[in-house]
Amino acid sequence: MTDLPPPPLDEDVRGRFETAFYGLMAYRELTAFERLSSDARFSPTLRDRDALGRLAVAEFQHYELLVERLTALGVDPQEAMRPFTAAIDAVHERTRPGDWHESLMKAYVFDAVSGDFYRAGAEALDGDVREAVETVQTSEDQTAWVRERLREAIAEDPPLASRLALWGRRLVGEALTQARRIGDEHGFWRHLLGSPAGAERDAQVTALMARLVERHSRRMGELGLTA
């Protein structure tokens, strides 16, 4: 027998969840930056290139912030991101925008759905994480700019509406499929939802997905599109 206390297992598990969560967010923000900035140069005007460049740089700044958090936790950011690279790369490969409008729509949908997912995750964690999640949200100003720009494009070219509506459904489908898979594979649900495995947790995961879809539908409605 020893007098040493038992290892703080729960803290340890919680720490691993926090690391994984930051790693997931960091890699998503990094890839959002790379993809968006690649697409920026196909913008119809220099003004649009400017705006997309600024959006992309904001994603990189989110990434940098998450890397700093990981480093402060004594974690190698590359190691923390690695478990998520294949899943996130796969989403990007399956959602390659066909043109500039689809690229803008992808930023609109993915940034918002990811943001909702991050927020759900942060509820299960402490104030530090919640603060980080708030900081990596796309700003209201930038979201408003994207929404207005999409509305304007649809007004100028009405057939674009049905194409973007279809594209939006594809995007949200891919995002939720991967979110669910990542949650399953990395044991996120236990932390996010607090319930043990089984039918109850499955129902809760489904309810979370339904909330994400509902919020997505509202945002599509704000573009005048049916989700």
Add this chain to the structure above:
Amino acid sequence: MTDLPPPPLDEDVRGRFETAFYGLMAYRELTAFERLSSDARFSPTLRDRDALGRLAVAEFQHYELLVERLTALGVDPQEAMRPFTAAIDAVHERTRPGDWHESLMKAYVFDAVSGDFYRAGAEALDGDVREAVETVQTSEDQTAWVRERLREAIAEDPPLASRLALWGRRLVGEALTQARRIGDEHGFWRHLLGSPAGAERDAQVTALMARLVERHSRRMGELGLTA
């Protein structure tokens, strides 16, 4: 007859040169950002992606600074950039990197040659412009990182040396051809070199190009490559 003084023609011409110069730099920095961030995702490691992302974001920050300068002068940044888009896009189309190392080499060569060209331009302008030019230089730290990363890659894969040496010659050739053309078409030499048109100016332009090549050769030498 009127008592009004003659219009300040020289100031006006100088102001147009300043605007053009900022416009040229702004568009180059914007495109450097777009191209480099597009290439970043082909980096061999997450660490390289991180570093290239940071380099790209620094180029965007230079672009933003130049846009602010133009705006402060009462000039529409888009209008100021427009005269240079075709020439700079053509350089990029003619120098599409075949892989990640060529992309890194392109950043190494173009950032430095452009920096030297900007500095030559700033000498003909006042302190404000010189200060702006200093601010948009790639930082010593970043240049050092690129140089070390290229050296490391060449050490790991010696045949890369001859490919990158060839690529470096191609890059500097394209950069100088376009610099000369832009200088001719936009009447830069008169301001940069102060001499009237004719054989004397031609000789001075050639001497400026020779200085740019010499500095480029020194940088290639620092990689262990022959320019």
